[in-house]
Amino acid sequence: MTVPTMPPKSPKSPHSVNGPVGDTPGEPLHTPVIDWFDEHARDLPWRRPEAGPWGVMVSEFMLQQTPVSRVLPVYEQWLARWPRPADLAQEAPGEAVRAWGRLGYPRRALRLHGAAVAITERHGGDVPTDHAQLLALPGIGEYTAAAVASFAYGQRHAVLDTNVRRVLARAVTGVQYPPNATTAAERKLARALLPQDERTAARWAAASMELGALVCTAKNETCHRCPIAAQCAWQLAGKPEHDGPPRRGQTYAGTDRQVRGKLLAVLREARGPVPQAVLDRVWHEPVQRARALDGLVADGLVEPLPGGLYRLPLTRS
DNA sequence: GAGGCGTGGGC
């Protein structure tokens, strides 16, 4: 791996508003980005005050690897049906999987249900405010814990999702794409760029994500609409294309994943238990079919019943 | 740390 080359630094500013930034001085990025956000932010339901911490948390689960446009309708139905964590916690996990619909990665539904149970049992039914307690919930990792703490509670955290990573890779590091996996250097950079003021930091988190989602996109970026184009290291370097090993792609066709998806689709649509013979029709190859079904059972997404019947899980696994 | 894990839209 080659170390990304940094473009020439502009003259150092007297003293950064960002506070101590170590070896990354320069004009603060957050001010123009936040100003842009004030003007161009999308009106999304989980950003409205009435969404509350639970709404923010539900949206974060659903948005993991899934586009906003597909999340919107499911989010609305979900919150209407389960307005509080305790409402979801008393449901069967299979109901969460069914309501998840075709958002993909249905283990997220199971984990969101598990998180609701934990919140009800351990936190009095309120989404915890503490980053470490959020991180301890199923389905919540580094990104989601920081996002909920920041968006729902206005706390100061580095919120490092794929959008922010791309914005920083370009604006600061001067490369087209961030590394495949989040690195210590990226975390350090994100922390260094975090405004000191808590409110401003939370605003910056949302604003930098939105910039990556709407302007500084993976493909067909629109730099002419970017509030920091004049300071962007990648832009100043002439927007060199990514070099090095190809970025990891996803395969799908013919994989167990595809078979799992087909099996679960049948079970979601069915009201009650489904005979094995019905499931057998979704995939021609018996070995792979069986492996996929076993995997779903092992993951707790499917419950086997006596007599070769299967259903979405009624009990906690 | 590399791979597994859904689904559908855009180019």
Place this chain on the structure above:
DNA sequence: TGCCCAAGCCT
């Protein structure tokens, strides 16, 4: 048409 991508998490 395929390929790439979309607010990651877990093992």
